[in-house]
Amino acid sequence: MQSNAALEYDYSVAKLFTYTTILFGFLGMLIGTLIAAQMAFPELNYMLGEYGTFSRLRPVHTNTVVFGFTLSGVFATFYYVGQRVLKVSMAESKFLMFMGKFHFWLYFVGALLATVSLLLGYSQSKEYAQYEWPIDIVIVLIWVSWGVSLFGLIGIRREKTLYISMWYYIATFLGIAMLYLFNNMSVPTYFATEGLGNIMHSVSMYSGTNDALVQWWYGHNAVAFGFTVPIVAMVYYFLPKESGQAIYSYKLSLLSFWGLMFVYLWAGSHHLLYSTVPDWMQTMGSVFSIVLILPSWGSAINMLLTMKGEWNQLTENPLIKFMVLASTFYMLSTLEGPIQAIKSVNAIAHFTDWIPGHVHDGVLGWVVFMIMAALFHMAPRMFKREIYSKSLIEKQFWLQTTAVVLYFTSMWIAGITQGMMWRAVDEYGNLMYSFIDTVAVLQPYYAIRALSGVLYLTGFLMFAYNMIKTMTASRELTQEPQFRSPMA
Amino acid sequence: MFHWLEKNPFFFSVGVFVVIAFAGLVEILPNFAEASRPVVGLKPYTVLELAGKEVYKKDACIACHSQLIRPFKSETDRYGQVSLSGEYAYDRPFLWGSKRTGPDLHRVGNYRTTDWHENHMWDPKSVVPQSIMPAYKHMFTNIADIETAYAEAVTVKNVFATPYGDEFKGTRAAWEAHKPKVLADAKLITADMKNKDVKDAVEAGNIPEIVALIAYMNRLK
Amino acid sequence: MNALMIKGLIFAAVLIGATVAVVSSMNIDLSDPINMITMIGAVAIAGLSVGVSIKYINQMKTDTATGELVDHNWDGIGEYKNELPSGWAFSFLGTLIWAIWYMLAGYPVNAFSQIGQYNEEVLAHQEKFEAKHKNADAATLQQMGESIFLVQCAPCHGETGDGLSGKAQDFATRESKEQILDVIANGSNQLKYPMGAMPGGMASGADAEAIADYIVGGMKGEAPASYGVCAGCHGADGAGNGGTAPNIADYDDVLVHNVLENGKKGVIGIMPSFKGRFTPVQEKALTTYLHSLEN
C-alpha cells in the first residue's frame, strides 16, 4: 500500500504551531517550576515585585500550559495529521492556506495578549477561564478559524471515511466551543453604565451555586476536551504510524469514543462534592465518574494491544516508549480521578495536594509525553531531516519519567496526609492540628516536587534542543520514512 | 450506522454534539432558578467591598484559599457554620476555589480583624511564623479601583435585579455623588489600622487596595 | 508472575507503605471510616493501574498481533476487526448496570442528604466526648485548653501566648501598663458585665500612673490611695466583686467567657468574638490554660 505517492503535503502551519508548542511548553513549565519552588521556599515570591507572587503566577502557569502548550500541540498535530488521513494537501486550497496562517497568527498574538493581561491582574477568577471578556472574544475567533480549517479540510477530502483521530479532533472542536461559550458569559460593566470604570471588567452571568455548576461543567470537560480527547486523537495516529502496527480493534475504538462522549459530560459535579450543589447532582457526578473508567481505559488498552508482540520496538524506539508510557499514565489518571470522585475519598482529597498530583500524572505523563512523541515523529517528515539524537531522547525519557514519579508520589503522600490532618481530633474531641501545622509538614514534599519540576524542565529543554537541532543541523533525508522515524 | 456516520462528517458532528450537550441540560438546568435565591437578610456587597473582591480576584487569592465550608464537623469547628447556597446569591463569580494551600475564608470575618489583616497582609510571617503565604506589600500603595466597583454594582442592579438603592445609577454624576460614601466606609476601616501612609492616602481621597480588601475580608461572615 | 509485574507491584506497595507510615507518624486514626475508605481507594489506584497496564505490556513480550484487517487504511494505518477484549466489555457493561441500579434502587439519588449526614456526625461526636469530659480535672482541662488555643487563638496570640510582640494580648501578665492607662483614660463598655460600663477619666496623671504600676505589679503590698476609686467596682483585691466587674488581677472564667462572647477592642488591637463556637467545657479549658501561661 503506497501512502503518499503523489501528494506533497504542506506543513507550513503545522511547523508554526510546532514552534509555539516548544516556546509555550518551556515558558509554562518554567513558571510551573517556579511556583512549585515558591511553595517550598516562599522567599522566591519576591523576585518580580507584585507580578511574581505565587498567586499571580499560578494562573499564568495553568493558562500557558493549557492554552499555550497543549493547544499549540493539538493544532500542530491537527495540521499534520488532518491532511494525511484525509488525503488532501493544504496547498490545494489557497483559502485553507490563508485560514491556517490566519489561525496561527491570531492565536499567537492572542496568546501574548492573554498572558500579559493575566500578569497585569485582569482575571475573572474562574479556573481555566480567567481571561477577561476581550480576550475571550479573541479566543472565540481563534476557535472559529480553526473550525473553518477543520471542516474546510474535511470538505475537500479524498479519503471519504473519517479516521479515528478525526473523530476526536471534531469532538475537541465542538466540545470546547460549547463549553467555553457558556462558561464565559459575562456582562462588561463599562458598557452597562455610562462608560464608568475599567473597560476590561465584567461580571459573570451566573451567580453563586449556579456559577459553580456552569464552571465545573466547563472545567471538568475542558480537561476532557483539552487534555484527553485531542491527545487520544494523537495516540491513535502516531502510535500505529510510528510502529507500523494496525489498530488492535476497530470495535473497541468505536465503543470507547461514543462511550467517552456520552459519559464524560455527566461527571463535572465531582468537583462540587459536599458543596451547596443539590445532593442528587453530586451523586450523579460520582457515579458517572466510575463508569468513565471504562471508555477511558478502552482507548489505552487498544493502544497497548496494538503493540502486542512488538516488545523489540518498545526497547529500541524511544518514541514508542514515550507513547506506551503515556498510555499507562493515562490509565493511572483515569483510575485515580474516578476514585477521588467517590464521595468519602473526596472528603479527604478535595482541596489538598493530592488533586494537583492527579492533575500532573495526567498532564506530565500523558499530555506532554504524547505531544513530544508526536512532534518527534513529525519532525523528520516536516523538516526532511532525521532526528538529531536518539541517545538524548533516551536520557530525556528516563529523566522525565523519574520527574513524573517524584511529582505524583510526593503530592499523593502530601495530599493524603494533609487531608487526614485537617479532620483529625485529639482525645478530647478537639481539632488536633492548627492549619499551619498542616502546612508546615508539607515542606519536604513541596521541595521534592520543586526538584521534580527542575528535572522535568531539564528534560523538556533536551527535547527543545533536540528539535531545534533536528530542524537546522541534522542529516537531510531524501525520502520520507514510511513508519519508524530515523534518528542519529 | 456508525460506518455511515464516519462517512458523513455533518451528521457525525451533529451526533457528537447531541451526545455531549445532553448531560448539561439534565444536570444544570433543573436547579437554575432555585439556586440563586439569597438567604433572608443577605445584603449586596457595598462598593468598597466589591472593590476588595476585585483585589482578591486580581491577586488570585483563590489560588490558595477556598470559600466553602463543607458539612463536616472538622470544618465547622475550624471555620464556623456550614456554607449555604443562598449565601452566595450575590457572588459573581463564585469564589469557592479548588485548593486549600491556605485556610478557608468563607467566614474569616468572624475570627480575624482589621488590625490582624493589616499585620498579616504586610508580612504573614510576623503573625504566623511558618506561613508560606506571600506578603502583599504592594496593596498598601496600589490604589483600589472603586469606580469600576461602582460600575459593577450598577450593572448587577440593572441586569440581575440585585437590590441596590435607587441612587445607584450608571451616570458619572451618580457616581460622583456616591463616592463620599465609599470614602466614609474606608475611613471606618483605617480607623483600626496603624499604617500612616494608608491613613493619609484615604484622607486625601485615595483608597489603597488593602483597605478595600480588608473591608471585603470583614464582610465574609 | 514475571519480573516486570513484580517490580511494578513492589513500587505500588512501597508507595502505599510510605503513605501509611507518614500518616501514622501524624497520629492519624486509620480506623476512621473516611480515612479507611481513602486508603482502600489509594491501594486500588496503585494496584490496579500497575497490575493492568503491566498485564498488557507483558503481552507485547509474549503475544503476537493477529486478526482480520479491514480492507481500508489511512495513511498506511490499518485496523483489525478484532472483538472487544472481554474483560473490558464485561466491566463496562457491569459499571453501567451498577450505575443504573445505584441511582434508581441502591441509593436513589434523591434519598441522600449530606446535611443529615453532618447532623449525625455532630451528634455522634457529642455523645462520644461531651459526656466523657463534663467533669474533667484541672490537668485534663489544661491540656484540652492548650489544644484549642493552638488551633483557634495562636494565630493572634502566638503559640506561646506571648501576643506576638504586641500584636495581641500577652498572657504572661494580666494587663500591661499601657492597657490600664488607656482604660482609665477612656473607660470601657464592651464586655457586658452586670456593672455595665466603666466611665473614663476617673483618675489621671500621677494617680493613674500609680494605679497602673500597682496593678501591673500584681497588686502586691500597699495599694496607692487613688486605687480606692477602682476598688468600688473591682474590689480591693481586684478580683471583680464576684463577677460583677472584670477581675483585673487575674484571668478568670467570667472574663474569658465575656471576652470570647463579645470580643474586645483595646489599645493593642481588636479581638473578634467567638460567640457560639465553644462549649462551656471548652471555655473552662481555655481559662485553665490561660492561667497556666501567667507568671
Ligand code: HEM
Ligand atoms: C515542570 C513541570 C511542572 C511543574 C513543576 C508544575 C507545577 C505546578 C504547581 C506547583 C501547581 C500549583 C499546585 C497548587 O496550587 O498546589 C500547578 C498547577 C497546575 N498545573 Fe502544573 N506544573 C508543571 C507542568 C504542567 C503542565 C505541562 C501542565 C499541563 C499541560 C500543567 C497543568 C497544571 C494545571 C491544570 C494546574 C492546576 C491544578 C489544580 O488547580 O488543581 N502543569 N503546576
Ligand code: HEM
Ligand atoms: C476518568 C477520568 C477522570 C476522572 C473521573 C477525574 C476526576 C477528577 C476529580 C474527582 C478531580 C478532583 C476534584 C476536586 O476534588 O477538586 C479531578 C481534578 C482534576 N483532574 Fe481529573 N479525572 C479524570 C481524568 C483526568 C485526566 C486524564 C486529566 C489530565 C490529563 C485530569 C485533569 C484534572 C485536572 C486538571 C483537575 C483539577 C481541576 C481543578 O482545578 O480543581 N483528570 N479529576
Ligand SMILES: [Ca+2]
Ligand atoms: Ca474568561
Ligand SMILES: [Ca+2]
Ligand atoms: Ca484547581
Ligand SMILES: [Cu+2]
Ligand atoms: Cu473532573
